[in-house]
Amino acid sequence: MSGPPAGTDPAWLPDEAFRAVGSRRVQVRGEGPLVDTVRAEAARARARFGGAADGPADLVLCLDGSGDEGPEGFTLERTAGRTTVTAAAPAGLLYGFFEVVRLGEDAFVEAPARTHRPAVAERMLNHWDNVDVHPVMGQVERGYAGGSLFWQDGQARGDLARVRAYGRLLAACGINALSVNNVNVHPAEARLLTDRITEVAAIADELRAYGIRTHLSVSFAAPVLLGGLDTADPLDEDVRQWWRAAADHVYAHIPDFGGFVVKADSEGQPGPFAYGRSHADGAGLLAGALAPHGGTVHWRAFVYDHTQDWRDRTTDRARAAYDHFAPLDGQFADNAVLQVKHGPMDFQVREPVSPVIGALPHTEVAVELQVTQEYTGQQRHVCALAPLWSQVLRFRPEGAEGPTVGTIADSLVAVSNVGDDPYWTGHPLAQFNLYAFGRLAWNPDADPDQLLTEWLELTFTPDRSAEPERLRAGLRAVLAGSWATYEKYTAPLGVGFMVQPGHHYGPSVDGYEYSPWGTYHFADRDGVGVDRSAATGTGYAAQYAKPWRETYESADTCPDDLLLFFHHVPYGHVLHSGTTVIQHIYDTHFEGVAEVAAAREVWASLAGLVRPDVHERVSERYAEQERCAREWRDQINSYFLRASGVPDAHGRRIH
Ligand code: GCW
Numbered sequence: 001m002s003g004p005p006a007g008t009d010p011a012w013l014p015d016e017a018f019r020a021v022g023s024r025r026v027q028v029r030g031e032g033p034l035v036d037t038v039r040a041e042a043a044r045a046r047a048r049f050g051g052a053a054d055g056p057a058d059l060v061l062c063l064d065g066s067g068d069e070g071p072e073g074f075t076l077e078r079t080a081g082r083t084t085v086t087a088a089a090p091a092g093l094l095y096g097f098f099e100v101v102r103l104g105e106d107a108f109v110e111a112p113a114r115t116h117r118p119a120v121a122e123r124m125l126n127h128w129d130n131v132d133v134h135p136v137m138g139q140v141e142r143g144y145a146g147g148s149l150f151w152q153d154g155q156a157r158g159d160l161a162r163v164r165a166y167g168r169l170l171a172a173c174g175i176n177a178l179s180v181n182n183v184n185v186h187p188a189e190a191r192l193l194t195d196r197i198t199e200v201a202a203i204a205d206e207l208r209a210y211g212i213r214t215h216l217s218v219s220f221a222a223p224v225l226l227g228g229l230d231t232a233d234p235l236d237e238d239v240r241q242w243w244r245a246a247a248d249h250v251y252a253h254i255p256d257f258g259g260f261v262v263k264a265d266s267e268g269q270p271g272p273f274a275y276g277r278s279h280a281d282g283a284g285l286l287a288g289a290l291a292p293h294g295g296t297v298h299w300r301a302f303v304y305d306h307t308q309d310w311r312d313r314t315t316d317r318a319r320a321a322y323d324h325f326a327p328l329d330g331q332f333a334d335n336a337v338l339q340v341k342h343g344p345m346d347f348q349v350r351e352p353v354s355p356v357i358g359a360l361p362h363t364e365v366a367v368e369l370q371v372t373q374e375y376t377g378q379q380r381h382v383c384a385l386a387p388l389w390s391q392v393l394r395f396r397p398e399g400a401e402g403p404t405v406g407t408i409a410d411s412l413v414a415v416s417n418v419g420d421d422p423y424w425t426g427h428p429l430a431q432f433n434l435y436a437f438g439r440l441a442w443n444p445d446a447d448p449d450q451l452l453t454e455w456l457e458l459t460f461t462p463d464r465s466a467e468p469e470r471l472r473a474g475l476r477a478v479l480a481g482s483w484a485t486y487e488k489y490t491a492p493l494g495v496g497f498m499v500q501p502g503h504h505y506g507p508s509v510d511g512y513e514y515s516p517w518g519t520y521h522f523a524d525r526d527g528v529g530v531d532r533s534a535a536t537g538t539g540y541a542a543q544y545a546k547p548w549r550e551t552y553e554s555a556d557t558c559p560d561d562l563l564l565f566f567h568h569v570p571y572g573h574v575l576h577s578g579t580t581v582i583q584h585i586y587d588t589h590f591e592g593v594a595e596v597a598a599a600r601e602v603w604a605s606l607a608g609l610v611r612p613d614v615h616e617r618v619s620e621r622y623a624e625q626e627r628c629a630r631e632w633r634d635q636i637n638s639y640f641l642r643a644s645g646v647p648d649a650h651g652r653r654i655h
Helices: 015-022 033-049 090-108 161-173 187-193 197-208 237-253 279-293 317-328 386-394 428-442 448-460 468-479 482-489 548-553 560-566 581-605 612-644
Strands: 026-029 059-063 074-078 083-087 111-116 122-126 129-134 138-140 177-179 213-217 259-262 296-300 336-341 364-370 411-415
Touching (some): 015 033, 015 090, 026 033, 033 059, 033 090, 083 090, 090 111, 090 448, 122 364, 122 428, 129 187, 161 197, 187 197, 187 213, 197 213, 197 237, 259 279, 279 317, 317 336, 386 428, 386 448, 386 482, 411 428, 428 448, 428 468, 468 581, 482 581, 482 612, 548 560, 560 581
Parallel strands (some): 026 059, 059 083, 122 411, 177 213, 259 296, 336 364, 364 411
Antiparallel strands (some): 074 083
């Protein structure tokens, strides 16, 4: 397999992106470790592009505690002769510096002062990294970019240079928090909390230099597993004491430690249910231990019955998070954050927004997205997810007059797509997903298309290319519509899954149909889809506030792209688009493959305009994407032709 020439790909921070800054005289005013980071960045850029060391400064970055930019904001002012970044706190200076990098020459064109502040205070990545290589899941669970960046041979890496480089990339897109281990906490990894905390501390030291706080996934059963207690009951005094001591120990090594991430009573992980306690009790236990140190517990809402009987039509996995957590509103500790996946199921290519978001007004809420492409092509397919996330973040759970998800969220979290692959993300174009997540977390209203422009300008510096416009147009063509394309050739109309069990790559229409995971499409000879209406189905639609509960309740008003998520309809049902469900399935699957083939050709035409190694790596992946898209098309179309007996209106070949 190909790789970048010098070992690690620079992603969105190639030297070339620093040309405008590096060829100017830059002055950094202020003291402290993060200010030193900014100073080092400026010096590095100057060393590369020869900016003057003396004389009047073109760019001044100034820490000024009297400003009102807040802990991470900055004011950027561009007057005729000078660009100034002012921040009240060091992190703001760092983000201001990277804003100037992003603007390039534009940063030195006159513009009025503007203050930038992140809309969301906590912008976090979760790594599902195992310290040891797991026999089934590998080292990074749902990881498609090689092994872990943090862990190697059963311990923290000795050389953490790449971790620092990662922190730098993350700071440049606005991320300020990160958890270093899998939420499925295996026994060896559980010990990171106690006798192995120095390994976590070494990682935290690297990330701190770029303003990132480190968090740790912990096992709810830690007092039993590690402490030798005979219970992990959250109301037991010995258990409480054990956690307090554990937290004290962590903070002795990592004074700015962010807190714990917990997957409890979920897919086999231990939790408070074993003791007849609620999840508010469970979260409260850990929140109490962290509170004296200013830490936070991220308590995941991904709680559902993963051993259900497919014959049991009364159980609906989509309902589970709301049923478990909505009644607990008001009972969570102030420093507990309920971390909710953006959809009710599991990061499918299309899901409605989870009704949990907005249903707990007295609870801190984190919305969890998935940058790693578990169900969206596993970084073998191009699937730029910014438009999906943007739809989620702009959704208004209470209708037009209410707040957006981006406003409701106190924290935005995403599962990272990074590993020790030289391109960081396996597929070089999957870097855009990581960048876009950070930028959307900073500003959930950001236009995904604008983010694509930002990213490609930084990463590919088209101005330095022989054919800037052709390069820009080509990159946009392969990325901008890629999520829509992926949706076309995979599971239709919001029905979800239809993937191969276990690894979740490639089609298997009935792969999850008779399984215990609660993931069904109910296709028969007459129709397909899940009735989640209140009138005749599982009642899930009624978990939404108005107007959505009414919109989703009826197949007449339900949006086409979610129709099969909410309703079981006949194949001849006519969509708002004017076509029938069955014909929509055929059409989109033919289109999806055609779009992949076209994108692949566009990519081929960019040879010579992008770095050869990147071109080769992406070309290899396109071959697989096209093969896989055809497989999806043929399995889905054949399955539904056989089930329905309805021929394609255009007489195309279906097997
Ligand atoms: O999407 C599912 C994945 C599991 C994952 C789980 C979760 C970490 O298939 O691999 O476990 O979600 O979010 O906890």
